Amino acid sequence: MNGGRRLDRAFFARDATAVAPELLGAVLATGEVAGRVVEVEAYTADDPASHSFRGRTARNATMFGPPGHLYVYFTYGMHWCANVVTGAEGDGQAVLLRAVTPLRGVDVMRRRRAGRADRELTNGPAKLCRAFALDGSDDGRDLVTDPGLGLFDDGNVAATVRTTPRIGIRVGLDRHWRWLAAPDPSRHPVG
DNA sequence: GCCTGGATTGTCT
């Protein structure tokens, strides 16, 4: 599990809308698998679409904790989604990791996502969690110090960034807080 | 290819 400079506490201790675009191009790595972050969304406590909007509960407690920790929640009765806590402790901010491109351990991901094409391995928040074997037991892990899980800057700058409204929510659509790395031109020819 | 609806359970009102 190596991929360059590890993102430190100070990186995460800023506003989610500042951290989110800078996470594009970073490498999410566990002991077995790694992938480059290509899609994220920001959520803040004054944002009606955020879990933290209505205050702290048992479910979202991690989101109000110190920055740099992993906030994993369960949704739609069957899916896990992974976020990174940002801002100051108590803020209730996070960045949702929506998609990565596989870099290492692709065979492991294929096993965990049996029957899926390679491009379907990690191109959604719940898919990413399955490929990385993240679930509720990983909620609260510290991405800055955990020896088996972290975010790294390997010097690869994210390609052109695009922003759009966020996905799967009914409020807060005026905030264009979804960031995408430019798609691979070889797979998405300009038309 | 695009669109639609079902799955399934923790959490909050």
Place this chain on the structure above:
DNA sequence: GACAATCCAGGCA
């Protein structure tokens, strides 16, 4: 008791 920061299969074009 309703709903949710989603995914997938299946139908149709």
